[in-house]
Amino acid sequence: RADLTEQRLYTVSDATRRVVGGLTDPLRVRAYWGTEIPSSALPVRRRLEGLLDEYAAAGNGRIDVQWVEMNDDGRREAGEKGIPETGFHVREGQKLSVSQAYNGLALMYEDRVEVVGPLAEMSDNASIQLRNDLEYVVTSAVYKLSRARGSVVGVVSDAQPMNFMNPQGGDRFAALGGHLEDVYGNDLRRSVSLDEPVATDIAVLLVIAPKDWPEKKVWHLEQFLLRGGKVLLLHDAADVRVAWSGQPPTRSGLEDWLRSQGVEVLPGVVAEFDPRAMCRAMTQARELIPYPYWPLLRATSIDQDCPGTRGMDGIPLYWASEIAVDAAAQKTAGRTYTLLASTTDQGWRKDTTDGLTGVERPDGKPLGKRAVMVSLQGTFTSFWKGKPVPGETPPASPGPVVPIEPGMNGESAPAMSDPPPTPEPAMGEPAMDDPAMGEEPKAPPEPAMEGAPEKAPEAPEGGPKGPEGAPGEPGASPAPPAAGPARLDEGKGVLVILGDADTVSNDFSGTRGDITSGATAYFNRVGGFSFVPSVIDWLSGSDELIALRARGAVTRKLEEIDAGAAGRVKLWNYLLAPLAVLVAGLFVYFVRRYRS
Numbered sequence: 001r002a003d004l005t006e007q008r009l010y011t012v013s014d015a016t017r018r019v020v021g022g023l024t025d026p027l028r029v030r031a032y033w034g035t036e037i038p039s040s041a042l043p044v045r046r047r048l049e050g051l052l053d054e055y056a057a058a059g060n061g062r063i064d065v066q067w068v069e070m071n072d073d074g075r076r077e078a079g080e081k082g083i084p085e086t087g088f089h090v091r092e093g094q095k096l097s098v099s100q101a102y103n104g105l106a107l108m109y110e111d112r113v114e115v116v117g118p119l120a121e122m123s124d125n126a127s128i129q130l131r132n133d134l135e136y137v138v139t140s141a142v143y144k145l146s147r148a149r150g151s152v153v154g155v156v157s158d159a160q161p162m163n164f165m166n167p168q169g170g171d172r173f174a175a176l177g178g179h180l181e182d183v184y185g186n187d188l189r190r191s192v193s194l195d196e197p198v199a200t201d202i203a204v205l206l207v208i209a210p211k212d213w214p215e216k217k218v219w220h221l222e223q224f225l226l227r228g229g230k231v232l233l234l235h236d237a238a239d240v241r242v243a244w245s246g247q248p249p250t251r252s253g254l255e256d257w258l259r260s261q262g263v264e265v266l267p268g269v270v271a272e273f274d275p276r277a278m279c280r281a282m283t284q285a286r287e288l289i290p291y292p293y294w295p296l297l298r299a300t301s302i303d304q305d306c307p308g309t310r311g312m313d314g315i316p317l318y319w320a321s322e323i324a325v326d327a328a329a330q331k332t333a334g335r336t337y338t339l340l341a342s343t344t345d346q347g348w349r350k351d352t353t354d355g356l357t358g359v360e361r362p363d364g365k366p367l368g369k370r371a372v373m374v375s376l377q378g379t380f381t382s383f384w385k386g387k388p389v390p391g392e393t394p395p396a397s398p399g400p401v402v403p404i405e406p407g408m409n410g411e412s413a414p415a416m417s418d419p420p421p422t423p424e425p426a427m428g429e430p431a432m433d434d435p436a437m438g439e440e441p442k443a444p445p446e447p448a449m450e451g452a453p454e455k456a457p458e459a460p461e462g463g464p465k466g467p468e469g470a471p472g473e474p475g476a477s478p479a480p481p482a483a484g485p486a487r488l489d490e491g492k493g494v495l496v497i498l499g500d501a502d503t504v505s506n507d508f509s510g511t512r513g514d515i516t517s518g519a520t521a522y523f524n525r526v527g528g529f530s531f532v533p534s535v536i537d538w539l540s541g542s543d544e545l546i547a548l549r550a551r552g553a554v555t556r557k558l559e560e561i562d563a564g565a566a567g568r569v570k571l572w573n574y575l576l577a578p579l580a581v582l583v584a585g586l587f588v589y590f591v592r593r594y595r596s
Contacts, residue, residue: 012054016139020059023146028108029055029065032078034101037120038090041128044120048130055138070102078102084117088128107141114141133530140183151203151540153184154192156221158211172239173208175511176504179529180206180536197485198224204539205229206532209236209501213253215390218383222257225380226491230539232532236501238269238319240515243293243356258497260383261376262329265499266322268351269293270370273362274344277301279316279524282516288523292360293350294318295343295372296524297531303340306375308538315341315527316520318508319356321499322349322370335378340496342369375496385489496535503528 020027029052033045056063068074078085083104090097104117116138121131131137159171171177177190189202194217198205205224210217210233225231237249249267258264272278272295279294299313330337346362347370384390506513509529510521 012051012058012135012139016055016135017058019139019143019146020055020063023059023062023109023142025062025110025146027059027063027142027145029063030077030081030106030108031065031067032070032074032081032083032102032104032106032117033067033119034075034078034085034103035070036088036099036101037103038088038099038128040090041088041120044128044130048119048134051130051135075102078104081106081113082115084115086118086120088120105138107138107145109142109145112145114145116141144183144185150184150187152187152189152199152201153180153204153206153536153540154189154198154202155180155206155208156192156194156210157208172505172507172513173501175506175509175513176208176529176532180533183533194220196220198229200485203230204536205231206536207231207233208504209234209239209250210252210254211250215253218254218257219390221254222380222382222384223485223488225493225495226382226488227485228491228493230494231496232535232539233495233497234501234504234532235265235321235323235497235499237265237267237321237499238353238356239502239505240318240507242353243269243319246354249353257383261380261495262326262333263374263376263497264324265497266324266349266351268322268349269319269353269356270295270317270322270343270372270499271348271350271360272296272343272346273348273360273367274346277344277346279318279520282519289359292348293356294524295320295347297341297372297527298344301342301344301369303338306338306340306538308535309340309373309531312527312531312534314525315531316503316508316524317372317500317528318502318505319353319500320372323372323374323497323499325371325374325376330376330378333379333381335376335380338375338377339371339373340375341373341498342371345369372499373497375494377494379490379492380495382489389487494539496539498532498535504532 031048031052033048037045052065056065068077070078079102083102083106085100085102087098087100090099103119104115105119107114107116116134119131119134120128155177157171157173159173180188181190189199192198192202192205194213197220202224205221207221221231233254235252235254237252239250241247242249252265255265271292273292275290277296277298278290278292279296280288281291281294282288295317297312297315297317299311302309302312302315304310325337325339327337346367348360348362348365348367349370350356350360502508507515508520508524508526510518510526514521
C-alpha cells in the first residue's frame, strides 16, 4: 500500500499502531452505514473502509471488521447498540431535504462495548466528509477498552450540584466532563471536593475556574501538589458574564498562594492584534468581525517541544489573563519554568475588564508577546510553612497556673483540684437538682447511651481487650480518628496554568449550551477540547493519544479540484501506465542483451 494523499488520509498514525498492536484479545468491529445516507457520501464510505482496513492490518490478526446489512434487523441492532442516527442534508435543485440514517461503530472487546459515532459530518452545509477526529475517537475507544488501569484524573469545579430545582446543575463545563469520561472512563473523578484531602489514587487534578476559594481549599490543593501531584489550573478571571454585563473580574482565592510561588495572574485581559491570530465574533447586526479579546493561539506561539502541546494550532481563548512568572524565583527554588503558549508579538493587555464589548485598535499601545500558559516543575515550598493549618486552632502553650480571684460575693472560687461545677442544663433537659434526678452527684455524670447501665463496671488496668487487641465493649476508650495524609512543608510536583477556562466551556462548545448557537464554534473551531485533554494526557503519562488529538484538531479532507486539473490528472494516469510498461520492457531488453 502507498498513501499518496497530501495529508496521509488513509494512513493511521504510529500511536494507533502501538495501541491496536498491543491488543491481547480479539476486537470485533461492527460498522453501521444506513441506506438513507445520500449517494454523494459514497467516497466517504470508501475512505472509512480504507481506514478500518488499516486498523485490521495493524491489529496483527486480532481485529475483525464486519459491515452490518442495514435491513430491519440491522436497524434494530443499531438502535439496541446505541448507534447515533443523524441527519444529512440533500439538495436537489432548489429543494433541500433531510434524511435520518444510522452511522457508527460498535467496538466489542472481552465483555465491554464502546460506541463511536457519528462517523460523517456535513461540511459547509454542502458536502459530507468523514469527521476529522475519527481516528482519535476510534483509537481512544480501543485504548479505553484494552488498557490496564491508568492514572486517575480528578476534576475540581465550582459548578452547582444538580437537584430538582436546578436539573442542569449549573455546570458550565459539562461538555468537557462528558468528553473526558469517554476517554478515561472509570479513571475519571468528575466531582472532586477540596474541602477534604485529595484521594491518594488521584494523580492529576484539573482545576476549572476557581472562584473565591477559602484557604482550606487552597491548602488541600497545595498538599496534593507537594505529594507529587500534577495540577492543570484553568484560571478564569473574566468570562462572558464579566465581559458583557460589566461585572468585576472573578477572584479565585489563589492569588496570595500563587504569588508566594513566584507567579501572578495579571489584572485585565489579553488582546491580540495579529489578523492571523484573532478569533471571529458575530455582531448584533450579524456581521462577522475579528475580535481582539479572543486570541487564537497559533503553532508558532505554542511550545512544540512539550508533548502535551506539540502539533497544536488554532486554539481559541476567550478573555484570557496574562500570567507573569518570576524566572529568578523559580531558579532559586529549583523549579523549571516553561512558557507553553503566548500571543504573537502583536499582543497587548488591557488592565481592566471595562469596555470589552468594544473593538480596540493597536495604535499607540505597547505591543509584545503575552504569556497565557506556563508550567512549573520541581520543588514547591508550602505557603503555610511555620504556620498553623488553615481552619485549625493552634495548640495553646502551657503556662503557669494563675490563682483564681475570689468571687463577687467574697467567697473563694473552687480550687483547681475540686470537681468542676455542675453545668447549666441544656434547653429542654431537667435541672441537676430536680427531684426526679435523685441526689445531686458530686461531679456531673458521663453521658450514657440510651439503654446502657447507669454505671459501667470498672475495667482492669489498660482496659479490656477484644479480638486482636481491639478495645472491648464495656468501658473502652473510643478509637482515635483515622489519620489523614501527613502534612508536608516541601515537595516536588508539576503546576500548569492556563489563563482561560472558556476555551472548554459550554458557552463556545457548539453543543446545546452554546450561547452563540454554534456560530463561534463554526468559525473558530473548538480546539480547546483537544488542547486541554492533551495536556492532561501529558501529565498522566498517556502519551499514546497526544499525537492523535493534534491530528484530529485540523481539517483533513480531499480538496476539490476544478475540471481542468482533473483532466490533466486523468491524462497523466492514462500515460503513466504505458510509460511504466515501456520503461520496464526496455530495462529487461538491455539486461538480457548485456548478459548474452
